Amino acid sequence: DVVMTQSPLSLPVTLGQSASISCRSSQSLVSSDGITYLHWLQQRPGHSPRRLIYKVSNRDSGVPDRFSGSGSGTDFTLKISRVEAEDVGVYFCFQGTHWPWTFGQGTKVEIK
Amino acid sequence: EVQLLESGGVLKQPGGSLKISCTGSGFSFSSHAMSWVRQTPGKGLEWLSSVTDIGDDTSYADSVKGRFTISRDNSKNTVYLQMNSLRSEDTAVYFCTRDPPWFDPWGQGTLVTVSS
Numbered sequence: 001d002v003v004m005t006q007s008p009l010s011l012p013v014t015l016g017q018s019a020s021i022s023c024r025s026s027q028s029l030v031s032s033d034g035i036t037y038l039h040w041l042q043q044r045p046g047h048s049p050r051r052l053i054y055k056v057s058n059r060d061s062g063v064p065d066r067f068s069g070s071g072s073g074t075d076f077t078l079k080i081s082r083v084e085a086e087d088v089g090v091y092f093c094f095q096g097t098h099w100p101w102t103f104g105q106g107t108k109v110e111i112k
Numbered sequence: 113e114v115q116l117l118e119s120g121g122v123l124k125q126p127g128g129s130l131k132i133s134c135t136g137s138g139f140s141f142s143s144h145a146m147s148w149v150r151q152t153p154g155k156g157l158e159w160l161s162s163v164t165d166i167g168d169d170t171s172y173a174d175s176v177k178g179r180f181t182i183s184r185d186n187s188k189n190t191v192y193l194q195m196n197s198l199r200s201e202d203t204a205v206y207f208c209t210r211d212p213p214w215f216d217p218w219g220q221g222t223l224v225t226v227s228s
Contacts, residue, residue, distance in 0.1 A: 037213060039214070039215070041157075041215075047220075048207055048218045048219060048220050048221050049157070049207070049215075049218045050217070050218065051214075051215060051216040051217070051218075054214065054216070060216065092156070092157060094157070094213075094215065095213075096212070096213025096214065096215075099171070100159055100171075100173055100174075101159045101212065101213040101215075102159070103156060103157040103158070103159075104156075105156050106156055106157075
């Protein structure tokens with residue numbers, strides 16, 4: 001199975017500052033069709049997960065442009081610019097290239 | 113609005129069985145594959161099983177293969193997860209989600225606790 005490793009696991013940030021989360025996969029996530037099926041989820045406290053970003057860098061509907069995704073191959077990053085209070089929660093990367101589909105351990109973002 | 117609503121989570125004893133459900137609304141349920149994913153504090157998010165839009169093909173994680181069965185009833189816009197031979201490590205919040213491996217959206221989850 002593809003192992004997804006996130007860092008850091010805990011990320012205290014100051015309101016208005018930026019935050020970056022790293023996600024590394026144990027194998028390249030470039031599919032045979034040339035697409036990289038790496039996505040990001042946000043889980044706010046007490047809520048179910050919500051997809052934020054799909055195929056590395058595409059924001060889902062309603063996601064503020066403060067969120068951006070980047071990366072390639074085995075190395076990916078989620079960046080939150082100008083962190084707001086509503087961004088508190090746990091962020092997960094997950095891959096849909098190799099079966100079985102797997103998730104990162106999650107990164108908890110909190111306000112300092 | 114697209115919604116998924118799980119139900120059926122309860123407290124069960126080890127070795128017991130349980131069937132949980134997920135009902136979709138706001139979209140053409142029969143046109144979408146569906147999946148179950150569970151979340152535990154220890155193992156995080158784990159994909160468990162998926163079923164095609166018409167229910168003719170299923171897939172399972174090794175951790176539940178042979179114990180869990182996914183099915184669907186498109187006339188009721190509902191997908192099910194039959195869980196047999198429950199173990200303490202099956203204690204988790206179970207989510208349904210649409211369109212594997214895109215996993216969007218997610219239901220609110222249902223808590224299954226396996227304990228004596």
